Amino acid sequence: MTITVVGSVAFDSITTPFGSIDRAIGGAATYFSVAASYFSPVQLVGTVGDDFGAEEMKIFEGRKIDTSGLVRIKGGKSFFWRGEYSYDMNVAHTKDTQLNVFADFKPVLPESFRKPRVLFLANIDPVLQLDVLEQCHRPELIALDTMNYWISSKKPDLEAVIRRCDLLIINEGEVRQYTGDPNLVKGGRQILELGPKTLVIKRGEYGVIMLTRDRIFAIPAYPLETVFDPTGAGDTFAGGFLGYLASTDKMSERDYRRSIIYGSVLASYNVESFSLDRLKGLTKGDIEKRYQEFRELTEFEAASE
Ligand code: AMP
Secondary structure (H helix, E strand, O other), X not given: OOEEEEOOOEEEEEEEOOEEEEEEEEOHHHHHHHHHOXXXXXXXXXXXXXXXXXXXXXXXXXOOEEEEEEEEEOOOOOEEEEEEOOOOOOOOEEEEEEOHHHHHOXXXXXXXXXXXXXXXXXXXXXXXXHHHHHHOOOOOEEEEEOOXXXXXXXXXXXXXXXXXXXXXXXXXXXXXXXXXXXOHHHHHHHHHOOOOOEEEEEXXXXXXXXXXXXXXXXXXXXXXXXXXXXXXXXXXXXXXXXXXXXXXOOOOHHHHHHHHHHHHHHHHHXXXXXXXXXXXXXXXXXXXXXXXXXXXXXXXXXXXX
């Protein structure tokens, strides 16, 4: 079943302890769409400049990604982000953010994009997220992501979107920043009181916690020996998670838990190389193999004595 996503499609310049790359393909919606399309069809809403040409568009080709909602602005420049990581790869240090074509973007969704089963408001200006939300007929699930940049610059707008979403996917530093509470469970509960039924907290190499009013589910990240570039891990996680969830019949509690594993599997592959280099070429076999490894990693009842 279909997912509509709005978010950044971008160029990223990234420095990690292992190397650097200039103007690679990035953007929250790019990572999300490629990851989600392994499981469900995706309809992408965003904007690029004419620097994001035919060569860059190949990232979406041959996948279940409808790009008719991606608006190209003549003479415009695409969103640009420069980030750096030191040895603590859980924290991205933003060195530059250039909104460029996103600064004046007024999304108009193609008619066929307005009835998705799942709407994902990827990390972008909350004003744009709200605008897209208002153009959709009530989806079965409205999911939202954001980042520190929007928490510090547009908190009231962000709060308006949080109040209208069912599921918030956010990282642990952002929970603390948003709520001012150092404790994730308490901070998480504060966010649930605003309206979302489910909160998924991303904790980088420590994994993921899913919090609802009466349940907590937690899993570790896949124990990789080499994390080469964490850029896009959060969006790739969200893509695998919602892509799988949207493909299930009931979106039950068990489906949510399985989806968290699929999201974690895709994110673990993504961080093995720069940009989408590893993510873009995965096979069903790669995905299932790591899913089974996750099963063994977290099994504690069935182990032999
Ligand atoms: P993450 O999954 O959190 O590592 O997201 C990384 C992606 O987010 C990069 O590819 C960036 O292009 C994109 N990004 C960074 N800052 C922003 C922002 N303020 N708004 C939207 N997208 C952003």
